[in-house]
Amino acid sequence: MITIQHINKSFDGKQVLKDISTMFTPGKTNLIIGRSGSGKTVLLKSIVGLHEIDEGAIFYDDRDFTKMNHKLRKKLRQEMGMVFQGGALFDSFSVEENVRFPLDMFTNKTAKEKQERVDFCLDRVNIKNAHHLFPAEISGGMQKRVAIARAIVMNPSYLFCDEPNSGLDPETSLVIDELIHELTVDFKMTTIINTHDMNSVMEIGDNILFISEGEKSWEGTKHDILHADNKKLQEFVFANKTYRQRRDEKIEKNN
Numbered sequence: 171m172i173t174i175q176h177i178n179k180s181f182d183g184k185q186v187l188k189d190i191s192t193m194f195t196p197g198k199t200n201l202i203i204g205r206s207g208s209g210k211t212v213l214l215k216s217i218v219g220l221h222e223i224d225e226g227a228i229f230y231d232d233r234d235f236t237k238m239n240h241k242l243r244k245k246l247r248q249e250m251g252m253v254f255q256g257g258a259l260f261d262s263f264s265v266e267e268n269v270r271f272p273l274d275m276f277t278n279k280t281a282k283e284k285q286e287r288v289d290f291c292l293d294r295v296n297i298k299n300a301h302h303l304f305p306a307e308i309s310g311g312m313q314k315r316v317a318i319a320r321a322i323v324m325n326p327s328y329l330f331c332d333e334p335n336s337g338l339d340p341e342t343s344l345v346i347d348e349l350i351h352e353l354t355v356d357f358k359m360t361t362i363i364n365t366h367d368m369n370s371v372m373e374i375g376d377n378i379l380f381i382s383e384g385e386k387s388w389e390g391t392k393h394d395i396l397h398a399d400n401k402k403l404q405e406f407v408f409a410n411k412t413y414r415q416r417r418d419e420k421i422e423k424n425n
């Protein structure tokens with residue numbers, strides 16, 4: 171569980187996050203959605219400590235992240251897995267070296283134990299016969315799966331994904347979404363995903379936080395969203411005709 175309370179964040183006098191409070195639950199895919207520039211990335215980066223917030227508190231279970239010193243935060247980071255756009259794979263490392271990297275950095279496991287863990291994680295994300303290939307030799311979808319394997323290799327309690335479907339076709343995006351959802355449920359991780367992808371909202375939105383101009387405008391599930399009477403949310407999610415049709419079909423089916 172991650173709880174955020176009254177988070178405020180400004181850059182050069184411009185307030186980007188305005189009094190945001192919510193809870194992100196374990197075993198659920200928690201989505202942050204909103205227009206470009208609404209503050210999603212700043213929020214996610216604030217939660218993991220890549221930005222310092224001006225006011226408010228962030229709790230990892232009952233641990234107050236905002237009050238931790240550098241050493242304690244570093245320790246807590248080992249419980250976090252991240253699939254960030256900037257944190258792409260290392261080009262000069264093979265697939266398995268990429269996945270092994272956090273184990274080499276942060277654990278004293280033996281070579282055999284590391285290999286077993288790497289094999290388990292690559293198998294879990296359905297990467298086969300590619301252990302010795304380099305990122306440039308595999309597809310974008312496979313690269314994402316390797317990045318996910320690397321993010322879970324330390325068995326994290328918390329998983330953060332920033333636009334995990336960017337640059338992927340719709341079919342591959344669905345595979346990635348399902349994979350993240352499955353892993354979240356299986357390992358009871360508290361997963362927070364920043365996304366623009368409305369398919370993700372409709373398919374894996376266990377909890378959805380809609381940010382508008384730095385404020386929490388709405389929150390609910392993928393089921394609630396069909397009936398939400400928040401105008402900004404409706405305009406944002408159902409701007410596209412296909413999604414409006416899908417919403418109407420779902421509502422009809424449920425009636």
Ligand SMILES: Nc1ncnc2c1ncn2[C@@H]1O[C@H](COP(=O)(O)OP(=O)(O)OP(=O)(O)O)[C@@H](O)[C@H]1O
Nearest residue numbers: 181182186204205206207208209210211212213366
């Ligand atoms: N390091 C920074 N310094 C100054 N302003 C920043 C910084 N990072 C973000 N901002 C500003 O904060 C606002 C929110 O940005 P943010 O990147 O969180 O939006 P977003 O919702 O993630 O957008 P997108 O969907 O396009 O990624 C923007 O106005 C942006 O210019």
